Amino acid sequence: MxxxxxxxxxxxxxxxxxxxxxxxxxxxxxxxxxxxxxxxxxxxxxxxxVAPPEIGLLEVGEAGFRQGEDLLVVQGAPLELHGEGVFAGYGWVDSLAGRDDFEGLDCRGKVVFVLGGSPEGRGLRDLFRAMEKKRRWASERGARALVELYQLPMPWPFFRRYFGRKRLTLGKDSTPQDDSFTHAFVNAPDKGALKLKIKAGAPVHLKHSGTSKKxxxxxxxxxxxxxxxxxxxxxxxxxxxxxxxxxxxxxxxxxxxxxxxxxxxxxxxxxxxxxxxxxxxxxxxxxxxxxxxxxxxxxxxxxxxxxxxxxxxxxxxxxxxxxxxxxxxxxxxxxxxxxxxxxxxxxxxxxxxxxxxxxxxxxxxxxxxxxxxxxxxxxxxxxxxxxxxxxxxxxxxxxxxxxxxxxxxxxxxxxxxxxxxxxxxxxxxxxxxxxxxxxxxxxxxxxxxxxxxxxxxxxxx
The missing domain is CATH 3.40.630.10 (Zn peptidases)
Structure with a gap:
């Protein structure tokens, strides 16, 4: 072996x-x-x-993040978007618990920023289990992209090592339509400050060359x-x-x-x-x-x-x-x-x-x-x-x-x-x-x- x-x-x-x-x-x-x-x-x-994009850039006001460094685009067709961002908590919906983090937000054509993981936990398993749901909820509300603010206990370099190179997914995980929707993670040194910029309406620029699959x-x-x-x-x-x-x-x-x-x-x-x-x-x-x-x-x-x-x-x-x-x-x-x-x-x-x-x-x-x-x-x-x-x-x-x-x-x-x-x-x-x-x-x-x-x-x- x-x-x-x-x-x-x-x-x-x-x-x-x-x-x-x-x-x-x-x-x-x-x-x-x-x-x-x-x-x-x-x-x-x-x-x-899945191969990651060769090029990727996220700018929120004057703050910038680059693919493979402090930005990881994990899914999406090539995209360039100049516009607004909205912050939607965890990006979580639970009708039984009466929770909808998107309530009152206009997500149409925008980048939705959310906290990484789910309200139920910030472990790696919680994050993986939540990803597909959060993509779907954001997409259904007209968002162009979903960006999660990284907050796992696992150090960012370990997470980057997995998503920053070719990786495997199970074919059942998403439909061809889902594949075009951009999903990314960002490791911001000051998440609180980034959230304030988003809520204050700072301009958002998101560009990447797209993931590829075989x-x-x-x-x-x-x-x-x-x-x-x-x-x-x-x-x-x-x-x-x-x-x-x-x-x-x-x-x-x-x-x-x-x-x-x-x-x-x-x-x-x-x-x-x-x-x-x-x-x-x-x-x-x-x-x-x-x-x-x-x-x-x-x-x-x-x-x-x-x-x-x-x-x-x-x-x-x-x-x-x-x-x-x-x-x-x-x-x-x-x-x-x-x-x-x-x-x-x-x-x-x-x-x-x-x-x-x-x-x-x-x-x-x-x-x-x-x-x-x-x-x-x-x-x-x-x-x-x-x-x-x-x-x-x-x-x-x-x-x-x-x-x-x-x-x-x-x-x-x-x-x-x-x-x-x-x-x-x-x-x-x-x-x-x-x-x-x-x-x-x-x-x-x-x-x-x-x-x-x-x-x-x-x-x-």
């Missing part, structure tokens, strides 16, 4: 498709069953690659193993790990004169092999519950593969009682295994016992300031009510040692401690088995933020 031949497994490349075929071949070899909608174990993903071929890889218990086999454990990485310096920047390939051994070839190992063992000795193994694509592009599966599940989510994910940036201690999401479900005992059975010490919810629970594929399922936990190789914080390899060309397979990787894979396989075998149905802990949506998914009182 981390070989130079696969050139970093970037979604949409032939090397990524080769990796998917390799995984599908292993599923077939192990005897996993296919699911309807994934012939040959491959669930097609309707991706489009269709790409990619797939998730999915198979399943029926459970051995005649009753519990109707409940499914979903096991996930992303197999994509970020590609080469030609697509990603960075690198060194000697090495242009981001091999992604730690992120996430270890997790992919852990999933394969679990699939092998469960196929040869099934657990009580049925288990779906999903190697997801495009995690590095914004959790797109897992989001697509969650919206188009091949096993209904109301039958999917738990998601066990594995992802990682690396490890700093070979006596540890990290669990993200502990205390949130009733599966803690099964998970901790799997770690201790291999003589590894569990670390619970490391690096809390990084909000890791919402940064990997498990959140695609948690947000829809499926209880989830993610397991990573051993670390306590996002230290310099972790960052030395994270999304770097140094993340090579020959830098791994294979004895430790083997123990980690055994922990993961045993964790899958123990959760799939536990008598109590997995569910959220009382009071968890996702408990209510879980009860709605499973029709619980």
């Amino acid at each position: 981390a070989s130079d031949e696969l050139k970093g497994r970037r979604t949409g490349t032939e090397e990524n498709r080769r990796a998917a075929r390799f995984l599908a071949g292993r599923f077939e070899e192990f005897g996993l069953l296919e699911l309807e909608g994934a012939p040959g174990y491959l669930q097609p993903l309707p991706f489009r690659e 269709t790409l071929s990619a797939a998730n890889v999915v198979g399943w193993v029926p459970g051995s218990d005649s009753l519990l086999r109707e409940e499914f454990i979903l096991v996930t790990a992303h197999f994509d990485h970020v590609g080469t310096t030609a697509l990603n920047g960075g690198g060194t004169p000697e090495d242009s390939i981001f091999n992604g051994a730690r992120d996430n070839a270890i997790g992919t092999v852990a999933l394969l190992n679990a699939a092998y063992h469960l196929a040869h000795r099934p657990a009580r519950r049925s288990v779906v193994f999903l190697a997801v694509n495009a995690e590095e592009m914004g959790l797109l593969g897992s989001s697509y599966y969650a919206e188009h599940p091949l096993v209904p989510l109301e039958k999917t009682v738990f998601n066990l994910n594995t992802d990682g940036a690396g490890y700093t201690d070979t006596t540890l295994v990290a669990f993200v999401g502990m205390g949130r479900t009733n599966a803690d005992s099964a998970l901790l016992s799997a770690a201790r059975a291999q003589g590894l010490q569990p670390v619970l919810n490391p690096a809390p300031e990084q909000n890791l629970y919402e940064r990997s594929d498990n959140i695609s399922f948690s947000a829809r009510g499926v209880p989830s936990v993610s397991i990573s190789p051993g670390f306590r914080e996002m230290s310099k040692e972790i960052m030395r390899h994270y999304h770097q060309v140094t993340d090579e397979a020959d830098t791994l401690d294979f004895q430790y990787v083997t123990r980690f894979c055994r922990v993961f396989a045993e964790a899958v088995r123990r959760v799939a075998d536990q008598t109590e149905r997995p569910f959220w802990s009382p009071g968890d933020p996702f408990e209510a949506v879980g009860k709605a998914l499973y029709h619980l009182p």
